[in-house]
Amino acid sequence: MKGLVAVTGATGFLGRYIVRTLIQQGWRVRILARHYPVHEQFSDLEFEAIPGDLSDDGALCALVHNADWVVHAAGLIKARDARAFQAVNVQGTANLVAAINAGVTRSRLLLVSSMAAREAHLSPYAATKRAAEEVVRTSLGPKHQWTIIRPGAVYGPWDIETLMVLKAVSYGIALRPGNGDARVSLVHANDVAEAVAALCTNSPAGGLYEISDARHDGYLWEEISEAAARVLGTRTVKLPLPAWTVRFAGALGTAGGWFGLSPAMLTIDKAREILHPDWSSPQNRHPPEMLWQPKIDINCGFSETIQWYRAHGWLSIG
Numbered sequence: 036m037k038g039l040v041a042v043t044g045a046t047g048f049l050g051r052y053i054v055r056t057l058i059q060q061g062w063r064v065r066i067l068a069r070h071y072p073v074h075e076q077f078s079d080l081e082f083e084a085i086p087g088d089l090s091d092d093g094a095l096c097a098l099v100h101n102a103d104w105v106v107h108a109a110g111l112i113k114a115r116d117a118r119a120f121q122a123v124n125v126q127g128t129a130n131l132v133a134a135i136n137a138g139v140t141r142s143r144l145l146l147v148s149s150m151a152a153r154e155a156h157l158s159p160y161a162a163t164k165r166a167a168e169e170v171v172r173t174s175l176g177p178k179h180q181w182t183i184i185r186p187g188a189v190y191g192p193w194d195i196e197t198l199m200v201l202k203a204v205s206y207g208i209a210l211r212p213g214n215g216d217a218r219v220s221l222v223h224a225n226d227v228a229e230a231v232a233a234l235c236t237n238s239p240a241g242g243l244y245e246i247s248d249a250r251h252d253g254y255l256w257e258e259i260s261e262a263a264a265r266v267l268g269t270r271t272v273k274l275p276l277p278a279w280t281v282r283f284a285g286a287l288g289t290a291g292g293w294f295g296l297s298p299a300m301l302t303i304d305k306a307r308e309i310l311h312p313d314w315s316s317p318q319n320r321h322p323p324e325m326l327w328q329p330k331i332d333i334n335c336g337f338s339e340t341i342q343w344y345r346a347h348g349w350l351s352i353g
Contacts, residue, residue, distance in 0.1 A: 037060070037061045037062050037103075037235075037236065038062060038063065038103035038104070039062070039063045039064075039065060039101060039102050039103050039104075040057050040062045040063070040064050040065070040102065040103065040104045040105070040106055040235060041064075041065045041066075041067070041098045041099050041102040041104070041105045041106070041142075042054055042057070042064060042065070042066045042067070042105075042106045042108060043066075043067045043089065043098070043105075043106070043107050043108055043109035043131065044107070044108035044109030044110060044147070045064075045066035045067065045068060045072070045108070046066070046068050046072045046074070047108065047109070048189075048193055048194055048195075048224065049108060049147070049186075049189055049224055049227060049228070050066075050108045050109070051074060051076040051077065051193070052076075052191070052224040052225060052227065052228040053106060053108055053147075053227075053228045053231050053232075054066060054077070054080065054082065055076055055077075055080060055228070056225070056228035056229060056231070056232045057106075057228075057231070057232055057235070058080050058081070058082065060232050060236075062232070062235070063082075063083075064080075064082040064083070065082065065083040065084070065085060065098060065102065066082055066083070066084050066085070066098075067084075067085050067087055067088065067089075067094060067095070067098045067109070068084050068085070068086065068087075069086065069087070069088055070086070071084050071086075072084065076193070085097045085098045088127075089109060089123060089126075089127030089128075089130055089131060090122075090126075090127065090130065092130060092133070092134065095130055095131055095133075095134035096134045096137060096138065098134070099131070099134050099135050099138055099140070099142055100138060100140070101138075101140050102140065102142050103140075103142065103143065103235075104142065104143050104144075104145060104235045105131070105135060105142050105143070105144045105145070106145045106147065106231055106235070107128060107131055107144060107145065107146045107147060107171075108147040108231075109123070109127060110123060110124045110127070110147075110164070110167070111123045111124055111160070112160065112300075113160075113300050113302070113305075114159075114160075116159075117159035117162075117163075120159045120160055120162075120163040121159075121163055121166075124160075124163035124164060124166070124167050125163050125166045125167055125170060128146070128167040128170045128171065129170050129174065131144075132144070132170060132171060132174045132175050133174075135175065135176070135179060136174075136175065136176040136179070141178050141179060142179055143179060143180045143181070143182070143235075143238070143240075144171060144175060144179060144180070144181045144182070145181070145182045145183075145184070145231060145234055145235060145238070146167065146168065146171050146181065146182070146183045146184070147184055147186070147227075147231070148164050148165075148167065148168050148183050148184065148185045149161070149164045149185055149186065150185045150186065150187045150188075150220060150245060150247075150314055150316065151164055151308055152164040152165040152168055152185055153185070154308075154311060157304070157307045157308050157311060158302075158304030158305060158307055158308055159304055160304065160305070160308075161308065168183055168243075171183065180238075180240040180241070181240070181241065182234050182238045182239075182240070182241070182242045182243075182244075183242070183243045183244070184227075184230060184231070184234070184243075184244050184245070184246050184322075185243070185244070185245045185246065186222055186227050186245075186246040186247070187219070187220030187221055187222050187245070187246065187247040187253075187314060187316060188219055188220065188221050188222070188314075189222055189223075189224050189227055190221060190222075190223060190224065190336065190340060191223050191224035191225060191336065191339070191340055192224075192339065192340055192343035192344070193224075193343075194224070194340070196300060197340065198344060198349055198350070199300075200259065200260075200263070201263050201267070201337075201340070201341060201344065201350060202350060203260075203274075204260050204263040204264050204267055204269060204271055205263075205267050205269060205350060205351065207269055207270060207271050207272055208271060208272060208274050209256075209257065209260035209261070209264070209271035209272065209273045209274060210256060210260065210274055210276060211256045211257060211260075211273055211274065211275050211276060212256060212276045212278075212281050212309050212310060213276070213277075213278050213281065213309070213310045213312075214278070215255065215256065215257065215275070216255070216312060217255070217256065217309075217310065217311065217312045217313070217314070218252060218253030218254065218255060218312070218313055218314060218315045219253050219254050219255075219256065219259065219314050220245075220247035220248075220250075220251075220253045220254075220314050220315060220316045221247065221248055221250070221253075221254060221259070221333060221336075222246055222247045222248050222329065223248065223329075223331040223336040223340075225330075225331060226246070226248065226329045226330060226331050227246055229327060229330070230244075230246050230322060230327045233322070233326050233327040234322065234326065234327070237326060238326070242322070244320065244321055244322045245316040245320040245321055246316075246321070246322075246329075247316040247321070247329070248329045248331060248332055248333065248336070249328075249329050249332060250332075250333070251315065251316050251317055251318050251321075252315045253313075253314055253315035253316065254333065257273070258333075259333070260273075262333045262334060262337050263337055263341070265334070266334070266337045266338045266341045267341060278310050281306045281309055281310055282303060282306045282307075282310075284301055284306070285301050285302050285303040285304070285305055285306030285307075286303045286306075288300070288301045288302045288303070288305075289302040289303045289304070
């Protein structure tokens with residue numbers, strides 16, 4: 036065994052990939068979860084579970100006790116208002132850092148942030164991811180070390196958000212938000228998990244890295260639809276979505292939250308993120324190649340993901 040990694044956000048989409056990869060690579064894993072997780076991706080894995088959440092100081096202290104690494108992957112990606120993002124993404128991170136500082140073990144912290152943190156002005160999500168990074172940088176005690184990663188748009192089996200785009204393509208619709216020139220960085224969840232494991236094995240202190248696939252210049256929305264259409268075997272019609280229509284749809288999602296509906300993924304804040312022109316990720320922002328390189332390109336990644344969606348009834352066949 037390489038040592039002990041404590042993981043927050045372990046039951047989320049990306050967190051499950053991280054837990055699985057760490058265990059497969061010889062780490063002992065301890066997770067924080069409100070309830071013991073029963074999930075297909077965990078069916079053959081052995082790990083320790085600490086009941087609690089990011090507001091539970093006792094649970095956080097138990098989570099990080101004697102941990103060699105703490106991987107902080109927990110966080111809200113959608114919420115009704117900015118206060119909810121603040122409570123989880125910022126205060127939750129501060130609570131975790133306090134628990135690490137209170138321990139006697141020299142632990143290293145790896146924060147899973149987001150590429151959105153580059154543009155903190157765009158949304159409460161982006162702002163709170165940037166603020167969480169600042170908490171780690173400024174509040175973690177000097178005997179500890181930190182590393183921060185900023186993944187691009189993460190996809191793969193079990194992902195609900197990418198499913199929406201792929202469903203549109205399966206119906207023959209190629210969405211093109213904004214003026215069509217925006218570039219989006221993509222990365223398969225397996226590659227992000229491999230990056231986390233690699234950095235836990237050999238990470239320089241104080242590194243901040245972006246994580247994307249090998250297309251560092253990102254993808255046009257048209258290219259994303261074309262890649263999906265090749266796998267699905269469909270012909271598509273381009274559907275331009277002018278910026279005002281994206282903002283209007285986002286406003287409807289935001290209004291739904293005001294009236295007590297479940298938080299929508301597309302809000303007026305998320306619309307600003309979607310319309311941002313440049314989510315590319317230059318090579319010099321990535322981890323050193325000797326530590327990690329992405330393995331999954333968009334063609335292989337979409338092929339695997341679409342096959343999984345179909346096998347599990349999430350996407351119709353033919």
